[in-house]
Amino acid sequence: MVIVMQEGATEEQIQHVIDRIVASGFDVHRSTGATHTVLGAVGVHRDFDHRDFELLSGVREVVLDLGKGVKIGGPEVVVAAGPCSVESREQIHAVAEAISKAGAKIMRGGAFKPRTSPYAFQGLGEKGLQMLREAADKFGLFVVSEVMDPSQIEMMSGYVDIFQVGARNMQNYFLLRALGEVQKPVLLKRGMSATIEELLLSAEYILSGGNYNVILCERGIRTFETYLRNTLDIAAIPVIQKLSHLPIVADPSHGTGRRDKVGAMARAAVAAGADGLLIEVHNDPDHALSDGAQSLEPTQFAQLMSEIRIIAPAVGRRVA
Amino acid sequence: MVIVMQEGATEEQIQHVIDRIVASGFDVHRSTGATHTVLGAVGVHRDFDHRDFELLSGVREVVLDLGKGVKIGGPEVVVAAGPCSVESREQIHAVAEAISKAGAKIMRGGAFKPRTSPYAFQGLGEKGLQMLREAADKFGLFVVSEVMDPSQIEMMSGYVDIFQVGARNMQNYFLLRALGEVQKPVLLKRGMSATIEELLLSAEYILSGGNYNVILCERGIRTFETYLRNTLDIAAIPVIQKLSHLPIVADPSHGTGRRDKVGAMARAAVAAGADGLLIEVHNDPDHALSDGAQSLEPTQFAQLMSEIRIIAPAVGRRVA
Amino acid sequence: MVIVMQEGATEEQIQHVIDRIVASGFDVHRSTGATHTVLGAVGVHRDFDHRDFELLSGVREVVLDLGKGVKIGGPEVVVAAGPCSVESREQIHAVAEAISKAGAKIMRGGAFKPRTSPYAFQGLGEKGLQMLREAADKFGLFVVSEVMDPSQIEMMSGYVDIFQVGARNMQNYFLLRALGEVQKPVLLKRGMSATIEELLLSAEYILSGGNYNVILCERGIRTFETYLRNTLDIAAIPVIQKLSHLPIVADPSHGTGRRDKVGAMARAAVAAGADGLLIEVHNDPDHALSDGAQSLEPTQFAQLMSEIRIIAPAVGRRVA
């Protein structure tokens, strides 16, 4: 949990918040900035309510602020969208325009693709990141993209706003530790067979290094049911919100693997209280180089956005 | 699938519908009644759209009609609610009044309880069913209750409107066959480790006996994630709607086992397109003889109903 | 646990054993017969060692005695074999001769087949049981066959030595209770998604009715791994032997679903300490009416028997 104190919060107010964090069983990391003091609470605890901290005197917020008014974990359900892989400048601009118009705030797109088979398309690399950044800037979007190895962090820092850690790397502790030392937010995907508790412990690897900006992501677990690629564990959303202060988003594209099921599961995630969504959108899914079968067309994405706009108020949220 | 023909449908119209059913790969059972001809289509098929049949000339409807204007599988999301077990006349009247006021149409309550341990409370039996019927009648509700053995069917027929088959009996073929010979609807719960395909094949045991009024129910599957009792497979809802014409409802009470997670999962189910919900409600959950931990209090249930009223229009549905 | 006292055991010895059973946390059912007193210990407990009771003065044995020198849970690994379904007199005699010669003591064969689809072959019924009994008698074998409903128990009692409860009925409490009132042994198969603890609690439904002759059977659980039909949980064997006094056998035929994997898993089960095996053998697997793909040919079965004869001494056991 990151607690940002108000500008001009007194030392007494700060100390009171620290005491409360400690009393809740967390360790505290304090960083005193030019204008704001930020307190990081580290640890995993059952049945604690982070909203208690929002009410303390001197506290500004406990949400993850991306800038430009986009905050994850607050009243707005934030949507990230984009293709599985960056393929070309034309593709990525077309998608950026479409998703931005429909209300997405973040653009997703892979430049380094972890593929189960070594013989499949592996991504465009840095060139892909450049295209992603350029398109995102043009349409006022943030960028999230997957990092696979500590050696990529420095280069990628020039292009992305959020580092994504894929499900296969959820317990790659070398990578997690390295991300604990950067200042950018990290979107950490739940491993295919990871328990909720293990996901939270993996987040600790990042938090304990001093990077408090972690977003968790439910993307489907592996069960005996094989009709869809994974079983999206919608219940993990309210469970994680009970156990942790970290925002939790859902990825119904990987969670189902089929375009015609993405809408239903995205709506379900928002209805269950998700702080955001990660949706694959491609301007020409049938010719996508990867994951075309689970990518929405731009019009389908716009339709989905209009549906979740209806649902969000049922949980006291809104969609841009 | 049950196709009810309009009063006065011509033999030619009926034959045309039969031809279409056969062309879709189903077997057809025809029953020519005094006013209506009813066609039962039996079989499991991928990627067929039952709405095609609604457009054929002479067809009245393909939904499951309980009477008094309550139809499952149509535009209304139908909610069944009530305690895990019937415990006393006072309890059951209090619950019936509360759920009816909040918008439920069906009352649920167990008289015979399948318990994992032979030493736990096993239910009030026929006396419980009498109480359930009496309370339901007073508040204009339908009754659904679990049948465990063919020997109970005749007696129960005097009290219930819908027979429920529990998850543990999903592959009790003796029971399924016996229910294929009754005229009342059957609510068939998915077994804890049953695939969607197996659930549909179990439904076939009932349908192939001539009882076409089957409602399927997703109630959680068993996975490695043990924080909650089960993993409610929300994706099963759109998948079943693709594979079968049968209505599909969700049971978030058994699907989570925890009162504080029921609301989120009920909302998710409606957002994903469920035709109905099965919710445990108890007037005094802390003193319930069974499953108190997962029962909502009446005010929580009313709150949930108001939330799903907001959500339903996102999927073109409404809640009473 | 069934404790058979020696002929002529004194009342003091009997009372001492009862005290020890109670001290271990079990309930005791006592039946005083003409020559032997039998004590049934009912309940599930962790970390108790039933061999402690074998050492008490006056105790004869704690194993399950089928008669004619065949005991399950003692030093001999007992093998049951036979076809999935009884198909004809010729078939069943051929198989009985082959398995008896190879060392099997029990003949298995289904007369009532629980099939996932209602359209598949459902068994020969009582006629099949007659054939099974006749063939078994000719070759000195015991008979085990599946019972699916309480209404079949009386008729089947005339033909079988052991009632089998299938995986799908592990939690059919009506059936389990009815079997608690018969005197013949019951082989209870673990449900596809049942935990070990649930299997033991289902056994309690039988034991608590007064029938202490329960044999447990591991037959594969459902997991995400789908290369084989099920994942045979070999570890359940030593776990159950730690938690319960009941004998545990393994069914590698259903546990794998493929003939070419049955041998490896049967050997593994014996090496892990199984008290017995259940193996599908058919004289002409390629033309079997059910489960041909997982049935061994007689020569393969004989080969398997010779392999487990080598393995059994590694766990202090022997094979006939």
Next chain:
Amino acid sequence: MVIVMQEGATEEQIQHVIDRIVASGFDVHRSTGATHTVLGAVGVHRDFDHRDFELLSGVREVVLDLGKGVKIGGPEVVVAAGPCSVESREQIHAVAEAISKAGAKIMRGGAFKPRTSPYAFQGLGEKGLQMLREAADKFGLFVVSEVMDPSQIEMMSGYVDIFQVGARNMQNYFLLRALGEVQKPVLLKRGMSATIEELLLSAEYILSGGNYNVILCERGIRTFETYLRNTLDIAAIPVIQKLSHLPIVADPSHGTGRRDKVGAMARAAVAAGADGLLIEVHNDPDHALSDGAQSLEPTQFAQLMSEIRIIAPAVGRRVA
């Protein structure tokens, strides 16, 4: 598959083997050494029998040769043993002496420990590897130890004979690719929720880089059964032997997480045909810094070795 040609094999013989490899659907990598030509066959195929290649004229062997007469995948079941973590010189020497005397050929021990929680003991690092090498050399053992990141490979090459890739890194493609470029064998553990097919595809990442010396390891999968830490998928052993030429070993220590179940599962693995075992042994398990609960004491390990010596002949194998 690595096929080592005999010294002096003719070009015609070599070409014939290459043709056969290609005809079986594999790609071929040829390396012509001073004395031997080695052919690497890369790809995953169902139902191919690598023994066919052993019979071709000019072929010396298709097993993985560690040197000093130790070959994995041949008639001998090879056992690796040692502590979870290297803790001290005394510990590691005591264990090395004990396991060597009992018949182990390889010493295992972790210097870098991937722990679910960032607050747990993380290993001794290079100092631990030095101790491991020293103890192994003294007792004539090979060394296997886990590598977690490409940056460790060069340093570790000075100490280990086999690189181990842990279950959590089974799909860390950066690491796998880096290991494809080294010449030392790699022991690749199956991920907790990886299918057999995914394990084989991960092996391809190494093989396709030119390192053909890959050993697969079954170490338990995650299922709903939680009595033990994992469900050791014994059936994966014969399945993998059918699908791939790569040797497959089992790790019953991680596969069960409990010392008192290791023996049963190790025996089961050998009975099912495993090419080797990986067993945790500690001279003082109760004071181990990690995984003490699943480590055998030296006398228990010696007992286990004597048991598998009885079992191995049942599958045409032997134990040193």
